[in-house]
Amino acid sequence: MSTDPITVLTHVTLLDDSAFHTSGSTLPTVVVTFDGPPAQVCFQTKVAENCAVTEVSNQVKASSDSTATVSSNKVTLQVKWGADCERVIKKEVCDSEAAGDCGEDGPGPWVESTRVPSGGTVFWRITVTNPGGSTFTGMTLNDAVAESCEKAAETFDLAPHQERKFFCSNSDITESTTNTVTASYVPPASPPNMPSSTTPPASASAAVGDGPVLPSEAP
Numbered sequence: 001m002s003t004d005p006i007t008v009l010t011h012v013t014l015l016d017d018s019a020f021h022t023s024g025s026t027l028p029t030v031v032v033t034f035d036g037p038p039a040q041v042c043f044q045t046k047v048a049e050n051c052a053v054t055e056v057s058n059q060v061k062a063s064s065d066s067t068a069t070v071s072s073n074k075v076t077l078q079v080k081w082g083a084d085c086e087r088v089i090k091k092e093v094c095d096s097e098a099a100g101d102c103g104e105d106g107p108g109p110w111v112e113s114t115r116v117p118s119g120g121t122v123f124w125r126i127t128v129t130n131p132g133g134s135t136f137t138g139m140t141l142n143d144a145v146a147e148s149c150e151k152a153a154e155t156f157d158l159a160p161h162q163e164r165k166f167f168c169s170n171s172d173i174t175e176s177t178t179n180t181v182t183a184s185y186v187p188p189a190s191p192p193n194m195p196s197s198t199t200p201p202a203s204a205s206a207a208v209g210d211g212p213v214l215p216s217e218a219p
Helices: 147-153
Strands: 055-058 075-078 088-094 113-116 120-129 136-142 156-158 163-173 177-185 202-208
Touching: 088 113, 088 177, 113 120, 120 136, 120 147, 120 177, 120 202, 136 147, 147 163, 156 163, 163 177
Parallel strands: 088 202, 113 202
Antiparallel strands: 055 075, 088 120, 120 163, 136 156, 136 177, 177 202
């Protein structure tokens, strides 16, 4: 921002001394007006990279020696996060025939695709991670194939750099299936009636019997 003063050069020609009072208390005056665009101040705000900032607001106040302070309108912008700040969701399927390996804290192994006998049970594990700097409240899962996954999560909160794991299953499976899940959430400090956001989808699959193992749709 330039702080250089504006210089005005004025030439005054006196025809007589009538403008001067004999006591010297009255002096000639010159009024200068500016005809042009109003002064502008431009600046840049850098948003922190820790994913903690959800919005940026700015309001300007101005004053001079002879006038009262005046305030501008307040402008607020929502911060659009990049991929590094998005809630991360991962879906896996248990690749063990022992049900004890596929429950909470079970060793699995947990993979993207597996094979089960017709009429068997498929065990799923969903991991939701918050890599950002703000706590998310009221999160829910969206899983059209396994409603038990939605029920396992119900509504949950996720603190910064925290992850939550949910375990669920589908029994009596007779057809190969790919199960896709997303998580819905409202970003912190959102204005009223802000629609919820949704994570990118994550998938795992289970093939039945001797059928081909379906590829996972997880990115």
